[in-house]
Amino acid sequence: MQVLQVQLEIRPDPAEVGRARRWARSRLAGSGIGADESLAETLILLVSELVTNAVVHTGCPAVLRLSLPGTAAETATVRLEVADRSAQAPVPRWVDGEATGGRGLAxxxxxxxxxxxxxxxxxxxxxxxxxxxxxxxxxxxxCTGRTPAYDGLAYEAV
Structure with missing residues (x-):
């Protein structure tokens, strides 16, 4: 199966979170993942959480990468990565029910x-x-939870 890898440069600005979600949605359609699929909704939420963490907690530019199936495969793995310039390890936090943040990694x-x-x-x-x-x-x-083999890669940088 061919995999399409795409990436987006993220500035350290909270407005980038919305831009990252819109960009990810536009890339899903081309990979055969419908906007109404639960996978798409979950992926957009994960994009939002990881980009928010990078923007809020590092104050550094970041790069959002998606690895998407190149065709409308019925079974596939979608990979999301956010790379930033902060060496600080991600730390899951435990928050109470009143807190408005701190649940991203959970x-x-x-x-x-x-x-x-x-x-x-x-x-x-x-x-x-x-x-x-x-x-x-x-x-x-x-699905059995197996990891697919990636035979070929296509690449797009934004």
Whole structure:
């Protein structure tokens, strides 16, 4: 399966979060992921959370990357990455019910099939993956959580 990798430069400005969501939505349509699919809605929420974290907590420019299936594959893995120039590790926070923030990484943990982070140069990369699965039914079993092999890559930089 061919995978399309796209990226967007993010300025350290809260207005960039909305721009990142709009950009991600526009890229999903070209990969065969419908805007009404739960995968699309979840991905946009994860984009919002990870870009917000980069903008608010680092004050540095960042890069948003998406790895999307190149065709309308019924099963595929979508990967989202946000790389920034801050070496500060992401720290999940525990907040009470009254707090208006601090739940971003808990949402990522709860919504993504896999996630993690790694050091990258003088900064870091936070990533998460979502598996696109067919609706389970008598003829289509649910996804098994396997990681697909990426045979070819296409690349677009914005």
């Amino acid at each position: 949402l990522v943990d709860g919504l993504a099939d896999r996630w993690g982070w790694s050091c990258e140069g003088t900064g870091k990369r936070i990533w998460c993956e979502l598996d696109r699965c067919p609706e389970p039914g008598p003829a289509t079993p649910a």
